[in-house]
Amino acid sequence: MQSDNFNFECEYWVRGSMSSTRTVRVRVNGVEYTKEVEPRLLLVDFIRDHLGLTGTHIGCDTSNCGACTVIMNGRSVKSCTKFAVEADGGEILTIEGLASDGNLHPIQKAFWENHALQCGYCTPGFIMQAYWFLKQNPAPTEEEIRAGLSGNLCRCTGYQNIIKAVKAASEELRAKAPTINGG
Amino acid sequence: MAASLCGSRVKRREDPRFITGTGNYVADVTLPGMVYVKFVRSPYAHALIKSVDTSAAREVKGVLGVYTGADLKSKLGPVPCAWLVPTEPPIKVPEYRAVAVDKVRYVGDPVAVVVAESQGAAEEAAERVSVVYEPLPVVVDQEEAVKDGAPRLYDGIDRNTSFVWRLKGGDVESAFRQAEVVVKQRLVNQRLQPTAMETRAAVAEYDSARSEATLWITSQNPHIHRLLVSAMTGIPEQKLRVIAPDVGGGFGSKIQVYGFEAVVTLLSKELRRPVKWVETRSENYLSTIHGRAHVDYVELAAKRDGTILGLRVKTYANLGAYLTTAAPGVPTILFGIMLSGAYRIPAIECEVHGVLTNTAPVDAYRGAGRPEATYIVERMVDMLAHELGMDPVDVRLKNFIPKDKFPYTVATGLLYDSGNYEETLKKAMSLVGYHSLREEQRRLREQGRLMGIGVSTYVEVCGLGPSKVVRSTGFGLGLWDSAVVRVHPSGKVSVYTGAHPHGQGEETSFAQIAADELGVPFEDVEVVHGDTAMTPFGMGTYGSRTLPVAGMAIVGACRKVVEKAKKIAAGLLEAREEDVVWEHGKFYVRGAPAKYKTIQEVALASYTAENLPPGVEPGLEVTHFYDPTGFVFPFGAHICVVEVDRETGEVKIQKYVAVDDCGNQINPMLVEGQVHGGITQGLAQALYEEAVYDSQGNLLTQSLNDYALPTALEAPTYTTDYTVTPSPVTPLGVKGVGETGTIAATPAVVNAVVDALAHLGIKHLDMPLKPEKIWKAIRRAESEQTTTS
Known part of the structure; x- marks a missing residue:
């Protein structure tokens, strides 16, 4: 599967601006979208410019900062490292889709309550990464949280309150989900 | 209602939009018909532009225009520098064009714009702009640049020296004559890349029917951007609206008025289309300002009992290729005047060479001058302690300005407002367990382990500043700030501030202040910022001035509102004004608190306006301009404990204790956030970050792969605490706190690492203290010890 994707990427990257478009069908935050896109279009630009979901940010051009982190097919990905066409047939969750029925997700709430953000630019990426991380590791230690979020950069907070928030969210999520698979 | 909001950990009202992805940053601004810009940048650090061929670029489908520096020269004025420090001979300011005309002077200097x-089309076309360069010799190092025969960036600027700034207080010669010990050291304060997570961006839209432009921009000071972009583009100030919406961090790098945003504004006028420009991270690293970049030669004179007698500093400050907005003021005014630190140093002399080189411009980065000064003072105090065999804490305690001497004038001429340095240090020592740590250090050393304890007792000048003082330093405008407080007929309140919060949380803390001052619920107060069409002219957010200056403008405006409301209330209560008492949002006649008028009732009466006392105008709204009477001086003591891995040279921070004093706190949660983030940036300079140019002026740290920002794995856990010494200068007794962590942390960490290595004979290492550097120093020290023994 992965190597198929890789060939696919190369083929379309090489073709570059020859501007044959491809159809992408993707479910984002529960909404089905069908769009014609250039093969070279990055997933992050697709999300921001084609779907208008500007909560996913761009902070670098080398996939270091994690500001563009989204959940694709159940895994966290830096959406600047994927092409939009790779999302075809898939499912994506962005920061805009995290709250349900107007209720903040426990991670969002914990970020607010623990002053885990300042300028807010890196925040959506951190929250999405924390969302995936806590699914993998619902009861992490501080060290595990630090490692789990080390692919995301924040310049404002010094991380301490982010760690605190993720810890608090993990506790609330566990309290809400009494069984292992209940989340 | 009676309970004070000021001093409470009120949750931020900014956060709901950020945690749901509904913030609005400049890159999120999309307008119908919008077109896109790409700058073509020089790959050479120093070269003549022989020709620029744009024909191939123009053929790319979708290209609307390609402009060279020559095309823009007649339409766009030069980029101004706004802080012309007074020096003899006068400062030389080179011409700075948004797009280079004849010559490029650093890698990344724009030569054309598409x-x-x-x-995609803009980028493709930019690739096809063909420029012929004639490379010239390059100089990137400021000490090289001042030498005879060094490559020269500008005709008429000898030795690439823009200025030599001098400061002298006290009898320095006599101090050094009397000295029983003199400690000398060359200190490198390396160049840093500010790295706000949001790069810079601009969107401009020109309305030709109204001859008006709107510019959305990543700015810490939208009114300054309006003023200077207006000057460059010729669009009159009243016809230019600047909006800085949500801004993803600044750290000083979004103060400057660069050429790029002026070009974008001009192009929207030329093309009658909205124009968007978003910097990539590598462009951000190439041409958004850098910080620090000092080489300091320092001498400290003292007596053998540890009493400091004098300090002499000669600095070579790398200014980069052009002078940006505040550049000359940073390594001079903001640096030299703080060289007394927390100490009674009777004589101080400082000479700063401002040097132009083939590198990106250097300007204000978090702390801006004050971290450089503090690093010198705190490193030298530690070196003195080492030289005398004293505990670094004892040298500090011996030389602190005592708490009963405030206000205190230091040798550099500054008047410190208030302080209690001994208390913060003792509190930090007790929190970290200083004396038992020294014991532990001894034990660990016996086992061959390298543990170090580093202390930093800093003082910061902030609350910039009294206009009369800052004008005397050559700053282009005064440094007051402004507020409009508008009480609506419903009693709800809008507060318009001239500052620009971009992460600091003043939408919350300013609402706390206004709610307390006006006696209205917090929920009823809205804080508006960042739009020049809505807010009064203000100087913006930097230099830890937002609360002590712009916040105090709000206090002043609120108090004027209450004054006016009192007159109206007197009418409503049929009493004389002097008999009316104001308390927690209510007016009543002295002795009769049961019969009262609320501020909301008074507000409504001010708009119905049929019963206003003579001479009182309708409405309840005040504009207040606040010019501080003095600077404020937050201070504190940070103690860092490290262990250095003998085999790898890696530094692990074991403990970090910060005791800060920023006077009265409005929102302790926000203070803590500023301290955490500030320390992290400060320790990152000590251990990780460094902008590196090769000898040909190529920036080697052009991406986040190469520029080492700390992640959650590197950042330690901080223990924070406070003392409270109110400022007598500000109405609420507050000081600033935005930069304290960055100022304090760098020397605390370096002192800790050097302390860990001191017994090996290592006296100093320049930052960043990367494992390789430490490992080499240890090996060298060990081999020297073997040779000697």
Whole structure:
């Protein structure tokens, strides 16, 4: 599967601006979208410019900062490292889709309550990464949280309150989900 | 209602939009018909532009225009520098063009700009602009640049020296004559890349029917941007609206008025289309300002009992290729005047060479001058302690300005407002367990382990500043700030501030202040900022001035509102004004608190306006301009404990204790956030970050792969605490706190690492203290010890 994707990427990257478009069908935050896109279009630009979901940010051009982190097919990905066409047939969750029925997700709430953000630019990426991380590791230690979020950069907070928030969210999520698979 | 909001950990009202992805940053601004810009940048650090061929670029589908520096020269004025420090001979300010005309002077200097229907087309066309350069010799190092025969960036600027700034207080010669010990050291305060997570961006839209432009921009000071972009583009100030919406961090790098945003504004006027420009991270690293970049030669004179007698500093400050907005003021005014630190140093002399080189411009980065000064003072105090065999804490305690001497004038001429340095240090020592740590250090050393304890007792000048003082330093405008407080007929309140919060949380803390001052619920107060069409002219957010200056403008405006409301209330209560008492949002006649008028009732009466006392105008709204009477001086003591891995040279921070004093706190949660983030940036300079140019002026740290920002794995856990010494200067007794962590942490960490290595004979290492550097120093020290023994 992965190597198929890789060939696919190369083929379309090489073709570059020859501007044959491809159809992408993707479910984002529960909404089905069908769009014609250039093969070279990055997933992050697709999300921001084609779907208008500007909560996913761009902070670098080398996939270091994690500001563009989204959940694709159940895994966290830096959406600047994927092409939009790779999302075809898939499912994506962005920061805009995290709250349900107007209720903040426990991670969002914990970020607010623990002053885990300042300028807010890196925040959506951190929250999405924390969302995936806590699914993998619902009861992490501080060290595990630090490692789990080390692919995301924040310049404002010094991380301490982010760690605190993720810890608090993990506790609330566990309290809400009494069984292992209940989340 | 009676309970004070000021001093409470009120949750931020900014956060709901950020945690749901509904913030609005400049890159999120999309307008119908929008077109995109790409700058073509020089790959050479120093070269003549022989020709620019744009024909191939123009053929790319979707390209609307390609402009060279020569095309823009007649339409766009030069980029101004706004802080012309007074020196003899006078400062030399080179001409700075948004797009280079005849010559490029650093890698990344723009030579042309492409506008196209899509970002992709703009980038493709930019690749096809063909520029012929004639490379010239390059100089990147400021000490090299001042030498005879060094490559020269500008005709008429000898030795690439823009200025030599001098400061002298006290009898320095006599101090050094009397000295029983003199400690000398060359200190490198390396160049840093500010790295706000949001790069810079601009969107401009020109309305030709109204001859008006709107510019959305990543700015810490939208009114300054309006003023200077207006000057460059010729669009009159009243016809230019600047909006800095949500801004993803600044750290000083979004103060400057660069050429790029002026070009974008001009192009929107030329093309009658909205124009968007978003910097990539590598462009951000190439041409958004850098910080620090000092080489300091320092001498400290003292007596053998540890009493400091004098300090002499000669600095070579790398200014980069052009002088940006505040550049000359940073390594001079903001640096030299703080060289007394927390100490009674009777004589101080400082000479700063401002040097132009083939590198990106250097300007204000978090702390801006004050971290450089503090690093010198705190390193030298530690070196003195080492030289005398004293505990670094004892040298500090011996030389602190005592708490009963405030206000205190230091040798550099500054008047410190208030302080209690001994208390913060003792509190930090007790929190970290200083004396038992020294014991532990001894034990660990016996086992061959390298543990170090580093202390930093800093003082910061902030609350910039009294206009009369800052004008005397050559700053282009005064440094007051402004507020409009508008009480609506419903009693709800809008507060318009001239500052620009971009992460600091003043939408919350300013609402706390206004709610307390006006006696209205917090929920009833809205804080508006960042739009020049809505807010009064203000100087913006930097230099830890937002609360002590712009916040105090709000206090002043609120108090004037209450004054006016009192007159109206007197009418409503049929009493004389002097008999009316104001308490927690209510007016009543002295002795009769049961019969009262609320501020909301008074507000409504001010708009119905049929019963106003004579001479009182309708409405309840005040504009207040606040010019501080003095600077404020937050201070504190940070103690860092490290262990250095003998085998790898890696530094692990074991403990970090910060005791800060920023006077009265409005929102302790926000203070803590500023301290955490500030320390992290400060320790990152000590251990990780460094902008590196090769000898040909190529920036080797052009991406986040190469520029080492700390992640959650590197950042330690901080223990924070406070003392409270109110400022007598500000109405609420507050000081600033935005930069304290960055100022304090760098020397605390370096002192800790050097302390860990001191017994090996290592006296100093320049930052960043990367494992390789430490490992080499240890090996060298060990081999020297073997040779000697």
